[in-house]
Amino acid sequence: MQYRLLGQLKGPRGYAFCEINAPVPAGTGQEWAGPARGIIELEKSEEVYTAHGWLESTVVMPCSRCLLPHQVPLHVEVDERVVLEQIDEPASFREGEADEPIPILNSDALDLSELVRQVVILAVPTRSLCQPECRGLCPHCGVDLNRRTCACAEQQVDPRLEVLRKLL
Ligand SMILES: [Zn+2]
Ligand SMILES: [Zn+2]
Incomplete structure (x- = not known):
């Protein structure tokens, strides 16, 4: 330059x-x-x-x-x-x-x-x-969430929901 x-x-x-x-x-x-x-x-x-x-x-x-x-x-x-x-x-x-x-x-x-x-x-x-x-990477399995989905979110049951589920 x-x-x-x-x-x-x-x-x-x-x-x-x-x-x-x-x-x-x-x-x-x-x-x-x-x-x-x-x-x-x-x-x-x-x-x-x-x-x-x-x-x-x-x-x-x-x-x-x-x-x-x-x-x-x-x-x-x-x-x-x-x-x-x-x-x-x-x-x-x-x-x-x-x-x-x-x-x-x-x-x-x-x-x-x-x-x-x-x-x-x-x-x-x-x-x-x-x-x-951008959805980023799954913190559990590392999958690129822009391209694929993973089952991690479903497996992580919120403990508050778990209490509800028992009541029902
Ligand atoms: Zn990105
Ligand atoms: Zn995952």
Whole structure:
């Protein structure tokens, strides 16, 4: 994700417009079903650099109930502080550094891969369902209740019903 636009950021008031359409950078710990796409505008004001815009991509996640891998579209607004410092190679994301400005320099070119990586990592939800009505796995026998039924529920007689049954 390199851009030969560094000169545009060097003046007293810098500005650079970057269109993103490239594979999600490595090191997110996630599987991606599509590229990262979006728009990032870099601005310099009073020696402070900011990145604004949006990014979208599609992550592949296991369903929180039945474990089925499924695609989750992400759309994130970008509003980050950045700094003209060399990105790590290979990049490493350390939690707790989220407040630090993100480096965007690679040799003498702008490189937005570290910015994109950090933004999309934070956009991945912790839980996702393959479908809103996912029935999950049976806690007793492990059958996928979206595809099959099992007899476990019938065998688990509610003790309150058992009392009723005796009375009758
Ligand atoms: Zn599911
Ligand atoms: Zn079962």
